[in-house]
Amino acid sequence: MEKNAKIFVAGHRGLVGSAIVRKLREKGYSNIITKTKAELDLRRQADVESFFERERPEYVFLAAAKVGGILANSTYPAEFIYDNLAIALNVIHASYKYGVKKLLNLGSSCIYPKYAPQPMKEEYLLTGSLEPTNEAYAIAKISAIKLVRYYNQQYGTNFISVMPTNLYGPNDNFNLETSHVLPALIRKFHLAKLLEDGNIDAIKEDFKKYPIGFGLDEKVDLNDEDGIIKVLDKLGIKREGKDVYVEIWGSGEVYREFLHVDDLADACVYLMENVDAKDMAKLCPDYFVNIGTGVDIKIKDLAVMIKEIVGFKGNIKHDLTKPDGTPRKLLDVSKIKQLGWEPKIGLEEGIKQVYECYVG
Numbered sequence: 001m002e003k004n005a006k007i008f009v010a011g012h013r014g015l016v017g018s019a020i021v022r023k024l025r026e027k028g029y030s031n032i033i034t035k036t037k038a039e040l041d042l043r044r045q046a047d048v049e050s051f052f053e054r055e056r057p058e059y060v061f062l063a064a065a066k067v068g069g070i071l072a073n074s075t076y077p078a079e080f081i082y083d084n085l086a087i088a089l090n091v092i093h094a095s096y097k098y099g100v101k102k103l104l105n106l107g108s109s110c111i112y113p114k115y116a117p118q119p120m121k122e123e124y125l126l127t128g129s130l131e132p133t134n135e136a137y138a139i140a141k142i143s144a145i146k147l148v149r150y151y152n153q154q155y156g157t158n159f160i161s162v163m164p165t166n167l168y169g170p171n172d173n174f175n176l177e178t179s180h181v182l183p184a185l186i187r188k189f190h191l192a193k194l195l196e197d198g199n200i201d202a203i204k205e206d207f208k209k210y211p212i213g214f215g216l217d218e219k220v221d222l223n224d225e226d227g228i229i230k231v232l233d234k235l236g237i238k239r240e241g242k243d244v245y246v247e248i249w250g251s252g253e254v255y256r257e258f259l260h261v262d263d264l265a266d267a268c269v270y271l272m273e274n275v276d277a278k279d280m281a282k283l284c285p286d287y288f289v290n291i292g293t294g295v296d297i298k299i300k301d302l303a304v305m306i307k308e309i310v311g312f313k314g315n316i317k318h319d320l321t322k323p324d325g326t327p328r329k330l331l332d333v334s335k336i337k338q339l340g341w342e343p344k345i346g347l348e349e350g351i352k353q354v355y356e357c358y359v360g
Helices: 015-026 045-055 070-075 077-097 132-155 181-196 200-209 225-234 261-274 277-283 299-310 334-338 347-359
Strands: 007-010 059-062 102-106 159-164 166-168 237-240 243-249 258-260 288-291 315-319
Touching: 007 015, 015 166, 015 261, 045 077, 059 077, 059 261, 070 077, 070 132, 077 102, 077 132, 077 159, 102 132, 102 261, 132 159, 159 261, 159 277, 166 181, 166 261, 166 347, 181 200, 181 225, 181 237, 181 243, 181 299, 181 347, 200 225, 225 237, 243 299, 258 261, 258 347, 261 288, 277 288, 288 334, 299 315, 299 347
Parallel strands: 007 059, 059 102, 102 159, 159 288, 166 258, 243 315
Antiparallel strands: 237 243
């Protein structure tokens, strides 16, 4: 990519898109186009094509998506499949139609079968049944991969996809109804520490700063201390006498891999600068590559790590009535290493950084 090339980052306000914009600016790219959802609804084909016809971006990072954790995926499956399919269809087709030089499509590791062999290689795509709790989202993301493949095959486009593992970082979603596990745990342990310290005023400020979810934002009365304690209890932050404990979903025995979003952004820009579709095809016929650390951790151990970083002294309990999700989701990252990229930010270091941003 030339430093003055016109680059469209779709989804620039999200966790991934904002990190890509930061990385591009850090590397000296100055002609970056961004649009809010209010300015451009990527689900509307006519609006997307009008935008591409007018702006003629040369490079596209497709980071826009409707995302969420197990609860959000299970509660809103129709929205997850419709929104993500529409976004992919419209942006990928418009990129072909209006001559985009190169497109990078962001996927997700949930594309792999629930019981895929570990670590998961790119060739395991569509070799088994998906995890039911996020099937709608996964099908949309698989469809986007196949769009990239078949547009390359039929039209000779230069489109590639990346499949990142679980992400975290600045601009994460801390709404406890829709967030992923790592930011949810950061917030729960932070609120638990404040309750442990008797710092109700700081809990009020946290509730003002970030949505709570579960329909509680409209119901909570910030002038009612007992009401605030009840809200915390519903969120799994419970007080027994003088002791406070945090309840987390599931057994905690499942494994997850986590990648700092700044590492993902670094990988995405690296691939856009150095790897074309023809190069990707040599490694994977579907023109995509996994991006992760190649190291995973049990959720219960992650919880302990976050608890210690936050400084919460109470106990952790597990709600075994709640689902665990896929038993393990470790990516095989040998192909991205072959292409010359490796992550730089360790998990503990990254969580400390995110927590500092959260409380800052």
